[in-house]
Amino acid sequence: MISTPINEQLGIKYPIFQGGMAWVADASLAAGVSNAGGLGIIAGMNSNGDQLRAEIKKARELTDKPFGVNVMLMSPFVEEVAEVVAEEKIGVITTGAGNPGKYMKKWLEAGIKVIPVVPSVSLAKLAERNGAFAVIAEGGESGGHVGDLTTMALVPQVVDAVSIPVIAAGGIADGRQLAAAFMLGAQGVQVGTRFLVAKECTIAQEYKDKVLKAKDIDTVLTGKRLGHPVRSLKNAFTREYLKQEYNSEVSDEELEKLGLGVLRAAARGGDVKTGCVIAGQVASMVKEEQTAKEIIEDLFTQGEKVLGGAMKWVK
DSSP, X not given: OOOOHHHXXXXXXXXXXXXXXXXXXXXXXHHHHXXXXXXXXXXXXXXXXXXXXXXXXXXXXXXXXXXXXXXXTTOTTHHHHHHHHHHTTOSEEEEESSOTHHHHXXXXXXXXXXXXXXXXXXXXXXXXXXXXXXXXEEOTTSSEEOOSSOHHHHHHHHHHHOSSOEEEESSOOSHHHHHHHHHTTOSEEEXXXXXXXXXXXXXXXHHHHHHHTOOTTOEEEEOGGGTOOEEEEOSHHHHXXXXXXXXXXXXXXXXXXXXXXXXXXXXXXXXXXXXOOBOOGGGGGOOSOBOHHHHHHHHHHHHHHHHHTHHHHOX
């Protein structure tokens, strides 16, 4: 079985994290992944302190295994959330949308292992200097907010630049990609898109069906003009947004407003036409709904087979 310092030090069976996807990663999904041997992650997104505390309580009722919380640093409630994760003694937190340096001292003193998501070598080095336990090097193939570098290019450069463990994210949906991540030097992987169709995932069925029907060229980037591009599946929303994004008469403020509430509308309301259906480029490789356990076991069974037979292809 594939085992690395990541799963050994975090007390999980497999070195795999579930992405902390906004409006997707709730207590049900996080507990399902943790019960299956991975590290489930609750999305802090725009939750206030009380809402996050309630979700943590739910997760603890559903699993006795380790799980984490993703802290979105751009959230208006980030100060509350930073306190809650420390008070609740969360073992692991991942961070996104910014630099967690301001909160590192508090979290480290609380015994939390902090693992920032980074899109570049420079941010990985900064995270290491600030005391991060590991970093998640996320390539632009992933869904949601993305950077410029691909996973294939980013992961080995980050591995070479830091001495802490690196988790690879972006474009990982089957065992071949999992095996490739380990070959690039990663000690673990983070998977988001495939867990969208986990049976423990509580998003609208319409959202899951759109992922299951996706083709290889069905994702698109919006928001480049604003400096924070987002990858999602093409639909009426993305077509209208792109039209306005390249309209010089539309202000940045007006453009920002177009994106308000659209992810929630898709994930929770099932509006996959005028809502934003976030998913990575591997959406077309996701073929069926499975339990979190089935997903993880498929990934690692195939990954081990690929790694074990590598010399069949390279002689």
